[in-house]
Amino acid sequence: EPEVTQTPSHQVTQMGQEVILRCVPISNHLYFYWYRQILGQKVEFLVSFYNNEISEKSEIFDDQFSVERPDGSNFTLKIRSTKLEDSAMYFCASRGASPGLAGDTQYFGPGTRLTVL
């Protein structure tokens, strides 16, 4: 069964450093997402991406964050200058059909645990 994959599974970085989290969405999917989950809290939407541009972003997704689909398979989240409060699990998700069709869903990857020291 196709699945979303993410690398690395765990990233440790120093505050102020740049990190790039990588995702390979399901191959025929068109919509891509990043969410994050701070330990013990709910999953929060960060950004959605479609047709090579951001569709929507939350207030969390400030100028320190960026997303890119550099080729036909990868989808990346970059944090330019990490802060302690960026420590969280970051989940990538993808979905296939256009938003008007019933029954479609977002499939989540296993996540990258980001620890900022």
Place this chain on the structure above:
Amino acid sequence: GESVGLHLPTLSVQEGDNSIINCAYSNSASDYFIWYKQESGKGPQFIIDIRSNMDKRQGQRVTVLLNKTVKHLSLQIAATQPGDSAVYFCAEIRLRYSSASKIIFGSGTRLSIRP
């Protein structure tokens, strides 16, 4: 703003019994409601969804009930098994025809199974 919440943070159920996990929502504009299961160290896994114009949907061992009058959503798991131990999130989607639709997650209920 966010509108999905859960009644209880934890639920303990005897193996073999049915589990019922409840969720309240406040936004009537939601188009879909979804239940996700998250096992330790893993990403959310889709269980079942229900459109806002339905009141019941059944899957394999799971049933979702939607009561729009009281804005309440529930997930019923039949014959609960040890593998059902996880955190369960209710979530909503408001469809956007001009952009990708985001999921708004609730706080989660941790389901534990007693042998």
